Amino acid sequence: MRVPFADLKKEFKRVLLNLLFAESKAELCAHILAANSRDGVYSHGLNRFSAFVNSVKGKEVDVYAEPGFVESHGMIDIWDGNSGAGMYNASKAMDRAIEMAKTNGIGCLAMRNTNHWMRGGTYGWQAADAGCIGICFTNTMANMPPWGGKEPRLGNNPLIIAVPHTDGNIVLDMAMTQYSYGKLQQSRMNNEEMEVYAGYDGDGSLTHNPSAIIKSRRALPIGYWKGSGLAFILDVLLTAITGGKSTAAINSTVNESGVSQFFLCLYKSDYNQMLIDEIIRYTKSSATVEPGGHIRYPGENTLATRRFNEEHGIPVDEMKWEELLKM
Secondary structure, eight states: OEEOHHHHHHHHHHHHHHTTOOHHHHHHHHHHHHHHHHTTOGGGTHHHHHHHHHHHHTTSSOTTOOOEEEEEETTEEEEEOTTOOHHHHHHHHHHHHHHHHHHHSEEEEEEEEEOOOSOTHHHHHHHHHTTOEEEEEEOOSEEEOOTTOSSOOEEOOOEEEEEOOTTSOEEEEEOSBSSOHHHHHHHHHTTOOOSSOOEEOTTSOEESOHHHHHHHTOBOBTTTHHHHHHHHHHHHHHHHHHOOOOHHHHTTSSSSOSEEEEEEEEOOSOOOHHHHHHHHHHHHTSOOSSTTOOOOOTTHHHHHHHHHHHHHOEEOOHHHHHHHHTO
């Protein structure tokens, strides 16, 4: 079934207000959650909402908290998220990075002690829509083994890079594993296998089975040792600059909480759109593997899905929708 964006957002906001979120905070969080589903990232919209509600009820998320300034180092602000809602904190942090970049050409904010920001791409789109190049990433609980290891010791630390583009922003939103855990969970819910090897089962064999990977917590790093190294260095960078929890410390909590995040914005009046178009045209000039296949740049599918779902309604799992209506 499909529901209009406004209806999905209204139900999210109703529940958040009942959880004692302030009006403005409930409005922002509800919009982000609904927008995630609208853009086709169902794993971080409706499908994850009950988990978010449970984190609020479990006191991992403080509904009253506001992110707070800690210290400044030139164009770098350090903030503390004060265990607030990750979506709200991340949006406010990116707002600040945008503000600094619009004034100085560059703005950077690093935040500790915050919570899951849902879809990281949200904040890349936020920066690009404001006319800024945006780069952001977060650390997470350990859910990926280091290359050569059998036990999860690295976070699936997503990296987002966004560039404004007149025909649709270019937004790369990538996990450090072949598939994000949200995608694995969504495929498991739909009883689907992954298209390519996505991780290891309990016996250490590569598998397409999302249930086996979620159980083993041995998702396959992108680029094998390269993805492992990138996940490691992002955690090191975040911990070094924020003084916040590393993946090791996050993993010691009952549920994933107290993560660190990084937001960088660059701004100039002209991004050489003609040269960007040249890159896109050249990339798309390749012959496709399958007849009639398509080559798309990062963010292009997202925008197409957004437009389709705005016109036809957002597809929702009926059980999840009914669960939301009863909250």
